[in-house]
Amino acid sequence: MTVLVTGGAGYIGSHMVWELLDHGEEVVVIDRLSTGFDWAVPDAAELIVGDIGDQDLVERIIEEKGVDSIIHFAGSIIVPESVADPLGYYLNNTVKSRALIESAVRKGVKHFIFSSTAAVYGTPEECPVSENAQLRPESPYGSSKLMTEIMLRDTAAAHDFRYTALRYFNVSGADPKMRTGQSTKGATHLIKVACETATGKRPFMEVYGTDYPTRDGTCERDFIHVSDLVNAHYLALQRLRDGGESMVANCGYGRGLTVLEVIDAVKRVSGIDFEVVMSGRRPGDPVSIVARPDLCKAELGWVPRYNDLELIISHALEWEKQLKLRNRV
Numbered sequence: 197m198t199v200l201v202t203g204g205a206g207y208i209g210s211h212m213v214w215e216l217l218d219h220g221e222e223v224v225v226i227d228r229l230s231t232g233f234d235w236a237v238p239d240a241a242e243l244i245v246g247d248i249g250d251q252d253l254v255e256r257i258i259e260e261k262g263v264d265s266i267i268h269f270a271g272s273i274i275v276p277e278s279v280a281d282p283l284g285y286y287l288n289n290t291v292k293s294r295a296l297i298e299s300a301v302r303k304g305v306k307h308f309i310f311s312s313t314a315a316v317y318g319t320p321e322e323c324p325v326s327e328n329a330q331l332r333p334e335s336p337y338g339s340s341k342l343m344t345e346i347m348l349r350d351t352a353a354a355h356d357f358r359y360t361a362l363r364y365f366n367v368s369g370a371d372p373k374m375r376t377g378q379s380t381k382g383a384t385h386l387i388k389v390a391c392e393t394a395t396g397k398r399p400f401m402e403v404y405g406t407d408y409p410t411r412d413g414t415c416e417r418d419f420i421h422v423s424d425l426v427n428a429h430y431l432a433l434q435r436l437r438d439g440g441e442s443m444v445a446n447c448g449y450g451r452g453l454t455v456l457e458v459i460d461a462v463k464r465v466s467g468i469d470f471e472v473v474m475s476g477r478r479p480g481d482p483v484s485i486v487a488r489p490d491l492c493k494a495e496l497g498w499v500p501r502y503n504d505l506e507l508i509i510s511h512a513l514e515w516e517k518q519l520k521l522r523n524r525v
């Protein structure tokens with residue numbers, strides 16, 4: 197039994213590959229290396245450079261490697277970029293996910309885990325938000341992911357195929373053993389950007405919007421450590437293999453932190469008082485989004501191990517230093 201990890205050369209995917217290898221799984225990765233790196237894939241996993249929309253390639257991999265499960269991370273992930281290029285996002289996230297799901301069904305892969313996102317909720321009426329809240333994405337990115345969730349739901353109803361869609365909140369941090377981390381070039385994620393500024397890779401950083409209706413005027417998010425996130429996927433994989441029904445679950449800690457609170461914490465942990473410029477709002481940003489994680493805990497038996505902002509930041513900062521040391525910036 198082999199697990200096919202799409203996007204396994206990327207930030208979250210590479211952590212997933214390590215999590216699977218740590219549990220003794222056979223792993224094959226497909227990644228076109230658009231934002232990922234071949235060096236991020238451990239030697240013990242096979243990397244096939246290619247596109248998830250290439251059905252001949254994907255179906256050959258499934259057959260030749262004896263793939264029983266797919267964990268699907270490959271996609272385009274930047275909210276404001278999706279506002280500027282909606283059709284590009286619908287192609288890479290929705291159309292190519294459709295091709296991948298079809299290949300899975302054709303080749304009899306019965307278990308599928310999908311990287312969904314809190315962006316499917318838009319700005320929820322109630323926070324923390326539970327899975328049955330209204331789905332009103334505010335960006336093409338969120339819509340492109342919601343459409344994939346719908347395809348999975350309908351495919352599972354029609355075929356011998358079960359899935360878990362995990363709606364990630366704000367993923368951050370790095371492998372505590374420093375085997376991988378977020379290496380994305382031109383990153384836009386808050387903690388990554390703040391750590392790059394603290395380590396001198398950027399001269400300053402901006403805060404996008406200071407007039408939101410929150411306690412300090414900046415947006416509020418729920419930051420989850422990437423290692424806790426990939427552990428939830430591993431538990432979801434075991435549950436599907438044990439016959440568990442399809443499900444959709446939030447992955448977050450249930451705790452909201454504002455942009456300014458995060459920046460202050462990065463300054464504290466790094467000991468560097470870097471420059472922060474207050475700017476206008478960024479398109480597509482919901483004000484506040486925090487998970488209700490009860491379902492993930494109850495159904496998967498998920499027990500987070502790194503629910504501590506300073507610990508998340510210390511791992512992210514350490515990875516930033518590793519990138520410099522390894523000349524990979």
Ligand SMILES: NC(=O)c1ccc[n+]([C@@H]2O[C@H](COP(=O)([O-])OP(=O)(O)OC[C@H]3O[C@@H](n4cnc5c(N)ncnc54)[C@H](O)[C@@H]3O)[C@@H](O)[C@H]2O)c1
Nearest residue numbers: 203206207208228229230231232247248270271311364367
């Ligand atoms: N980072 C977050 O905070 C976050 C939050 C919610 C959901 N997600 C989802 O998690 C997944 C992984 O995100 P990430 O942060 O690791 O991003 P990433 O950009 O580091 O990883 C994505 C990987 O997919 C690859 N890829 C993209 N399109 C491909 C294609 N058509 N064929 C083959 N490979 C392709 C890229 O080369 C890259 O290695 C994405 O689906 C994203 O939407 C991320």
Ligand SMILES: O=c1ccn([C@@H]2O[C@H](COP(=O)(O)OP(=O)(O)O[C@H]3O[C@H](CO)[C@H](O)[C@H](O)[C@H]3O)[C@@H](O)[C@H]2O)c(=O)[nH]1
Nearest residue numbers: 273275313314315365366384385386389402403404415478
């Ligand atoms: O330099 C920066 C970077 C970010 N922000 C702010 O920080 C907050 C978080 O922004 P991120 O870009 O880190 O993350 P998003 O919440 O926009 O999106 C992330 O989480 C979402 C789920 O909530 C999606 O899944 C998406 O893939 C993932 O990028 C936003 O208010 C943003 O405007 C800044 O002020 N300055």
